Amino acid sequence: MGNFKKYNMYINGQWVEPSSGEYFESVNPATGKPWCLIARGNEVDVDRAVLAAHHTFTNSDWADMSYTERGHLLRKLGDLLAVHADELAQYETLDNGKLIREMRGQLNYLPEFFYYYAGLADKIHGETLPIDKKDMFVFSSREPIGVVAAITPWNSPLYLTFLKLAPALAAGNTIVIKPSEYTSASLLEFVKLIEEAGFPPGVVNILTGFGDSVGSPLTSHPLVKRIAFTGGSESAKHVVRNSANNFSKVSLELGGKSPNIVFEDANLENAAMGIIAGIYGASGQSCVAGSRAFLHESIYDKIMKIIVDRVSRIKVGDPMSQDTEMGPLATLSQLENVEKYVSLGKQEGGRLIHGGKRPEYLTDGFYYEPTIFEHPDNESRISREEVFGPVLSVIPFKTEEEVIKLANSTDYGLAAGIWVSDIAKAHRVAKRVRAGIVWINTYRSVSPIAPIGGSGLSGYGREGGIEAIYEYTQTKTVWVNTSSEKIQDPFIMR
Known part of the structure; x- marks a missing residue:
């Protein structure tokens, strides 16, 4: 040995x-x-x-x-x-x-x-x-x-x-x-x-x-x-x-399949950074990972440009290096699981926007590129099942009522993110989204004072x-x- x-x-x-x-x-x-x-x-x-x-x-x-x-x-x-x-x-x-x-x-x-x-x-x-x-x-x-x-x-x-x-x-x-x-x-x-x-x-x-x-x-x-x-x-x-x-x-x-919802009046720069933090922090290996991003159709193109630009500059590499932004997946089996879901995403009609493979310049270790899929709805397996890796599913929405239904269309109920300026809307949506943790205009914040837990799966x-x-x-x-x-x-x- x-x-x-x-x-x-x-x-x-x-x-x-x-x-x-x-x-x-x-x-x-x-x-x-x-x-x-x-x-x-x-x-x-x-x-x-x-x-x-x-x-x-x-x-x-x-x-x-x-x-x-x-x-x-x-x-x-x-x-x-x-x-x-x-x-x-x-x-x-x-x-x-x-x-x-x-x-x-x-x-x-x-x-x-x-x-x-x-x-x-x-x-x-x-x-x-x-x-x-x-x-x-x-x-x-x-x-x-x-x-x-x-x-x-x-x-x-x-x-x-x-x-x-x-x-x-x-x-x-x-x-x-x-x-x-x-x-x-x-x-x-x-x-x-x-x-x-x-x-x-x-x-x-x-x-x-x-x-x-x-x-x-x-x-x-x-x-x-x-x-x-x-x-x-x-x-x-x-x-x-x-x-x-x-x-x-x-x-x-x-686990979870947590929604990260961005409304039309949100601070788009902050929302984009929150989405990136929610899914690419810890290489997506987090039970609260914001793996589903729901973006209002009126700001969809604008925020997607911000997200894709920043994701394309994420430095993947040695986790011991101070300037690395995303390290490897923890196990080979998890890396292979992510590859399986990315293949499914393509088969089920998702549009691969970024990533989708192992980095060519990292031949050792269990690395995978930060990946973005666009989906027309919330029905594909990659949009509904927990991937537990750096894979983001992006889905547009029109109305508050629609996005609440989309967010709740899951067997999980752990976390959710809401990006909005209208405080009344923030409270309305937080109340109706089925999740044990709801972050408003932030994501992945923790404290010993705050309970953690969910429902369903x-x-x-x-x-x-x-x-x-x-x-x-x-x-x-x-x-x-x-x-x-x-x-x-x-x-x-x-």
Whole structure:
């Protein structure tokens, strides 16, 4: 396998070899060549990690720790992340091909997620209920659920892990994380900071490997009480089926076919840049990618000229270079998937305006040109199905009513962008577009304070914001009889 860096799994505060003794190669998408070895876990490793997490949840310093103390640990973890942000950004770029300048910006911001949930940790409270029985005092509290299984994808490994990790720990749970087999290294580097921050062994555990040998037994494990999954809809179906074995609470953050709508009164320069950011940022490998651009017919030619001119100047190349604007796709299979959809787009009558092939000057790695298709309607597969790559479908529209119908003509419901000056129209359209996230005159803005999630094939449940705390806790109701009277009849419900 070559002389590569070798990563073991992290279970119960220790680096452990896989029980199988096997490792697999992780490939640098910028070169198409392997650069490290990842432990290949199996059901034995899953059981070991879940048992460790369960024991820590029920019988350890973590179980007895106050919420304020947990908040202090999360804040320290955020501080350590800030110190090591540049180092982790490089691992992320090496493993999944995202631009180093994007990852540096992202990693420098991600400590805010731990700071936010550190502040929330001791503000997870219940309430006193104004019960309709005079001799009863009733209150509720929110308690941690138990062992959380987190399944994370390859497109934004650390960011999408932290969306789960921070609220799960703030709520007092323990967690077992399975990163994508394509991008495990950055998380394994990050987990070193968990120990340095002072979290007890078993609070955070990392299992690496493949879906059938690790993901399936993890999400089926009887001691897992909560599953947080980010990935594709087909894998999500397996997760939901597996959860029938343990009746886990499940959240799914899946894909999208998000509309980016430009009205006739929009600032066209800003709208064009927003469309470009929405689909070519991260090489289109984003669940919220604005892959459908709906342009009002009165400004269609003008804004298309701006878009095509800027897209033609996007610099595709080495993601470690500071002047690169679009790096490779993360995997060879994803590159081939994009090629399949581009071929379908041509067959189904789409007009290829730009791109549509691998760059001739980049012979190594998984690169693809930023691509634009014009479509007369929203009916082609490339306009309706998630491509998860740098492919934009452009569709004209005439009226507000028409574009709302077009935008909602999808099985997804994750994100939407609206570019408009008329504030009343902005609010009208935002209300009627079916999406869990709506950006007005901006796109791809994130914050730990704001919830993320969708509906339909985009999944269910929410990550981020105060709502995420509710996803990682369960409500307990306590009844206190304040009457001094003797209970007369035990067979009558009180």
